[in-house]
Amino acid sequence: MAKLLDGKTALILGVANKWSLAYAIAAAYSREGAKVVLTFQGERLKQTVEELGQEIGASKVFQCDVTQPAELERISAELSGGLDAVVHAIAFANREDLSRPFVETSRDGYLLAQEVSSYSLLAVARATAPLMPQGGSLLTLTYLGSQRVVPNYNVMGVAKAALEATVRYLASDLGPKNIRVNAISAGPVKTASARAIKDFSSILDVVAQHAPLRRNTDPAEVADTAVFLASDLGRGVTGNTIFVDAGFHIMGL
């Protein structure tokens, strides 16, 4: 039977380990027939990501630190055959900026969070748009802390607000080339980026108690929405932030 991503090639940035949202998305894209290419941030992650790539039959795995222009240039070299979908699942802020009061955020900490978590989408869009001459899909991951105050999310919330605005401006620029740009706003999931957060388990409990679906978000649900957006089924959707959060964001109390 035909699969949703048959014949498509997808580049997925942001796999660090088997818990990464990017890995759940890569596995779902592979399941739906896509040719999957993975990148990892640095040498330290090489072996893990190569092994995960093998598990899902990835056709290529290479290093791409999005703060390094020379490493972004590798994208066009490695994907000269063209591309249909790109997933940006990357965020970083200094750990101390995710625990002390937001008002104490340094200039360097602010700029670092913006560079890695927001500007990098623009950099990736510029590197990949020429590889999608017939159009394609660009997807990033965001979190509710961009729109509401979530304790300790701090400088990441500001970076995600910029990321969501970047999605809209890129969607406007790239729409005439039939390149769609969207974000998925995922509910809290216990990944490496979340595990480090104080009281994360109690955040999961609060969400499960109050979300309309009365449970937490499963990475596989995020991945299935990512499949939809990269597939032909998503052809009319661009500039959007779609919540995959068991409905939590609609609640006022």
Ligand code: NAD
């Ligand atoms: P994760 O730690 O598995 O993924 C974060 C990734 O960012 C890692 O693979 C890391 O290597 C990569 N990264 C950081 N700096 C980089 C750089 N300079 N160059 C290249 N890659 C770099 O955690 P995750 O939760 O899967 O995070 C993926 C995305 O999902 C992030 O954007 C995060 O904000 C978002 N998100 C996560 C949750 C959650 O609760 N886990 C909820 C909503 C949104």
Ligand code: IMJ
């Ligand atoms: C992160 C901080 C505070 C509250 C948080 C999170 N909540 C959730 C997250 C409620 C769900 C996870 N998230 C959505 C992120 O985007 C995390 C980004 C992140 C995490 C770390 C931890 C380790 C580190 N730097 C980080 N930079 C970004 O050193």
